[in-house]
Amino acid sequence: MRRYSTHNKRKRLNPVLLLVLLLTASLTILLGRAILTTDYQTERLGDDVAQFQKLSGVESPVTAVLLNFRGYDTLLEVMVLLMAVVGVWSLTQAPFPGKPIEPGPVQLAVVRLLTPLMVLFAFYLVWKGSSLAGGAFQGGAVLGGACVLMLVSELPWIKNIPSRHLRIGLLAGPFVFLGTAILCLILEGTFLAYPQGWAGSLLLLIETACAVSIGLTLACLFAGGRPKDDLSRGRKR
């Protein structure tokens, strides 16, 4: 019913909106022309990746690009995620739950069965990232899903997690990544240039740490604020 009532009004367009619509349409036409006229055959980075694939220590080209060839990007990106958590934590305290509701038996069973499976699958994805699809981001996302599942069921112990543990987990990824980079700087003379033969295992180490902190980051973003005990604890020590 609501639909029909608004349907009648649709013909009268606001002049400002009409202008916006025109501008958007012209931008769309310009971009469409750009898409049609781009020559994709000349510029290719895939050949370079395929050429140096053996040096990267992993078989999957996407993981090689992410963590080896463009490791700098990924390092900064993990930092960006950390910054997002810093932003959220400085804005507000974790507001949920407003009024806690007891989870029903079905939901408890689902959480109990599903969470270990998700954690297992997350690390499987991280491990598989070296050869096929998968890697730190995907594994971290699944891990974050497991954490969100526990958060959303408001299990009683989840409120009592000391925030220091959380901080350690959040920092693990960037810290390991940065540490490896500095180690490479000392050993090889270049930032993030992994030593020959060690690249594969170093990448796996970095990926595991990053997956843990990405998962925790996503869970903290979902929780929507810093833990309750965070600031008081900081003041005491």
Add this chain to the structure above:
Amino acid sequence: MMPYSILTAFDIVLISTLLWLAWKMLRSEDLFKAVVLFISFGLLMALAWVRMRAPDVALAEAAIGAGLTGPLFLSALRRMERLHKDERRVNIDEERKSETIFHTQQKETP
């Protein structure tokens, strides 16, 4: 040759459903409906990544775009509405009036 044309039909249906979903999501007057449409949008995007032969991106999208962003929006929606619990009906009316710009009303000059 036959599977190729089937896959092209698959692409066409997939893309038109995606565009339809996005359009309905952005112009629906009910925010909850928009969020549900966003979740299904993420699911279909994962299928699109699969068709573009980007399984890594599809994994990330299935976990993040469909799995995590939807709950994020749902809890933000609740957090916003929790303040106005008693004025919820009013809220929705306001939403309906001011949010449905796509089926736009006339501007009233003060």
Add this chain to the structure above:
Amino acid sequence: MITNLLYSFGGLMLFSMGLFALIACSHPLRKILAINVMATGVFLILIATAYRQIGTGEIDPVPQAMVLTGIVVSVSVTALALILACRVQETSNHSLIQRKKDDFTRTGT
């Protein structure tokens, strides 16, 4: 060839739809949704350019890696924006709701 043109133009349409909604809608939640749709459109165009080289060889992994990081960054940006919007609504004494009346989307009667 037709496949990546299809997906490129789909991404383009998503981008402009999101852009229009970003400008036109007033509720912050819907603006964030619109930004997400825009981001998805950009990702779709990027991945479609990577797919284009299927005829000449393997698929380019570089845009895929870029999009992968982009998705993760976009979810963190979304979360931060949602928290900001909630805080604005909590601290400003319902002013978002109030102010909507004076917006340019004001209804007749």
Add this chain to the structure above:
Amino acid sequence: MSYLHTSCAFIILCAIAAGMIRILQGPTAADRMMAAQLFGTCGVAILLLLAKGLDTIVLLDIAMVFALFAALASITFVRRAWHEQTGASR
């Protein structure tokens, strides 16, 4: 590339497109959410069929992620949205 599996995937995609109607005009919030869950289930089916049809094993992992996260969305819905929506005539 198998003709049978790909066309089955196509048919299920059409089913998804039809399921959108329930999201758009579902009378209650639960109807909309269940339709989204249907999308997830159909997505799993499409991925499994495509994995067989296009001979890509990786798609099985994506189907697994779909299945795992479908539960997450519905649990969040039940916990965070539903009890507020009861009685609302959405």
